[in-house]
Amino acid sequence: MIVGIPEEIKADEYRVGMIPVGAEELKHGGHRVLVQRGAGLGSGLTDEDYVDHGAEIVASAAEIYAQAELIVKVKEPQPEELAMIRPGQTVFGYFHFAADRKLTEGVIETGCVAIAFETIQDAGGGLPLLKPMSEVAGKMSIQEGAKYLERPMRGRGILLGGVPGVEPATVLILGGGIVGLNAAKVAAGLGARVILMDVNIELLRYLADIMPANVHTIYSDRAMIQHYIREADLVIGAVLIAGAKSPVLVPRSYLATMKPGAVIVDVGVDQGGCFETTKPTTHSDPIYEVDGIVHYGVANIPGAVGRTSTFALANATLPYVLRLAEAGYKQAASADPGLAAGVNIQQGRVTCQAVAETFGMKYQPVALN
Helix, strand or coil, X not given: CEEEECCCCCCCCCCCCCCHXXXXXXXXXXXXXXXXXXXXXXXXCCHHHHHHCCCEEECCHHHHHHHCCEEECCCCCCHHHHCCCCCCCEEEECXXXXXXXXXXXXXHHHCCEEEEHHHCCCCCCCCCCCHHHHHHHHHHHHHHHHHHCCHHHCCCCCCCCCECCECCCEEEEECCCHHHHHHHHHHHHCCCEEEEEECCHHHXXXXXXXXXXXXXXXXXXXXXXXXXXXXXCEEEECCCCCCCCCXXXXXXXXXXXXXXXXXXXXXXXXXXXXXXXXXXXXXCECEEEECCEEEECECCHHHHHHHHHHHHXXXXXXXXXXXXXXXXXXXXXXXXXXXXXXXXXXXXXXCCHHHHHHHCCCECCCCCC
């Protein structure tokens, strides 16, 4: 099979879909790997690195899309990429369809097979290709939130961990999954007072056992969110429903009760966000204010640390890429129901129920025969 790795063109995206060792593994399996010139530079990977591991360098994305049977990328196709995708071509990457009707309709029109990293499941029902980027995004949410709490960045002028004699910041984290867990670890390590909320009691018990004393686990309901958001200096949105649009937990009216200059970081912005006032931003223009509250809505947070993120993501995706290249998506998905769960759109048919329900589209189970 011919596998193509285009350069990512989403704003401020520095990741790449494959590291050189992936090309080497594919070549050992008898496959060809085409890498667009300069695709790895944002992650510190040169064209020579790829060539040394058996890849072929091509000049343009058009050549990648024209030749490759399997496209491996990181972020959702941009409009100019949609125009190059061919019917029947398999595209493997993050899509987050439920947050973007226009993207969903565009991918349907291409006639391709869209396999989404974010809905692939492991044997335990976990999300193995979302997990590494959730780990990065969770840690970075605190790093970015701490920065925008600084007064020159329009925040309250609060040091996250405080100093002797001055209380630390209060960090409210909505969601105790991978993002929330990693955000809490970093915030606690910096000395903040952390409120970690979730609706899963068993998860809260587990988190209470493993977290340090400055992390307090609280059951998430409307009253508790209203109570603790008044105290928060930094609020992290870390809610995920696989494949579906994020539920709105914080309506705009709650912002009036927050401290002026408090910061919101909505990690779930890719899926629509859990704040009513969330909108996507970029690393080059990351924040905006609503009702005196600083909002950080970057939709590709891990892209800023391209090298770390690329290696973490590629470590997780390579086994799936090898299976897709060796067997094709139908055979590979037939052998692995978790991979089949990643097929969101199949040649014009919406095969992810959450996406279909979000947009009122017809849902059709993936056809693998």
